[in-house]
């Protein structure tokens with residue numbers, strides 16, 4: 001007998017009503033006792049030749065309807081798992097193909113050639129990238145030139161390459177190569193110049209150092225160019241950032257004072273600072289300093305605060321001074337900071353999250369402190385992956 005696939009489980013398998021996990025299946029497919037999948041109307045041919053080996057994507061066999069359903073369900077189930085029902089559950093936002101503006105690739109010598117790409121899922125093997133449907137074209141355009149550059153590198157090669165699209169072009173950071181002599185340094189400079197890089201940095205094991213940066217690399221946030229330090233956080237797609245900003249703008253409307261916690265370079269702070277005074281609190285020193293310098297030189301009402309919000313969260317008393325709290329913590333969530341918000345007199349909290357699990361735990365605490373989950377917006381910036389994000393509004 002055949003079993004219909006009802007939904008996609010958290011790790012990407014198709015799931016039947018009886019709880020059977022079937023790798024590679026999507027809702028609308030059926031699976032027989034031997035595990036053979038009969039594709040349904042939502043099962044499509046994966047666009048990329050590297051799927052499913054490449055660990056960069058997990059769900060290329062699903063059409064957009066199923067992808068959006070997956071993103072929406074992941075967020076809705078997280079809320080449900082903590083007994084929370086959103087007043088409004090918005091339709092999911094899904095980033096289009098070819099829009100990922102930051103990526104970590106790996107390169108290694110394999111015999112006579114250099115392989116470069118993402119790793120295979122659950123393995124160290126690198127899939128040699130001949131095409132990619134998630135990367136922004138500006139990032140993908142560097143894959144071949146990098147392969148050629150590293151192909152001439154002498155000796156052992158195992159490099160990690162961080163690519164980020166900034167205002168001036170692509171900022172590239174290579175860890176794991178040590179330029180030895182003038183010829184290798186010149187090869188790096190030629191590579192940076194010939195490919196119009198915004199910045200090329202080499203990390204020899206002691207932190208990234210730029211070897212090429214014709215102008216300071218910046219990212220423009222709310223119309224303000226902010227210096228882009230090595231390793232700083234940037235929302236993975238421009239349209240995903242816009243979706244999160246639109247929720248933040250709408251939900252903070254009318255607030256005269258806003259605390260932007262886990263603020264990074266000021267993605268939210270610089271957009272919200274038009275009509276409100278914003279405190280931007282961040283633990284990463286380089287990001288904090290970049291935010292502070294940009295606010296000062298552009299006369300923005302953003303006060304940048306260097307603070308570890310895990311160990312030293314804003315106190316309930318400090319929180320109570322703001323009309324609205326916005327937080328966007330890392331994957332671990334913000335347990336201690338949420339406790340302080342719960343104990344404060346805050347009545348409006350905008351919680352942006354890249355992990356529905358930790359968000360749900362924190363959301364439960366807010367609900368126990370009298371907040372209601374007024375609105376929930378699922379966001380799928382990591383298209384074709386099981387990584388899901390969200391924006392939420394809590395009121396009391």
Ligand SMILES: C[S@@+](CC[C@H](N)C(=O)[O-])C[C@H]1O[C@@H](n2cnc3c(N)ncnc32)[C@H](O)[C@@H]1O
Pocket residue numbers: 233234235262263264265266267268281282283284287307308309310311328329330354
């Ligand atoms: C998901 S990112 C969001 C950044 C920013 N809101 C944005 O959208 O660009 C999380 C931020 O939290 C910062 N962070 C991590 N641990 C922290 C801590 N203990 N205290 C304060 N900030 C922290 C990271 O450096 C990072 O900038």
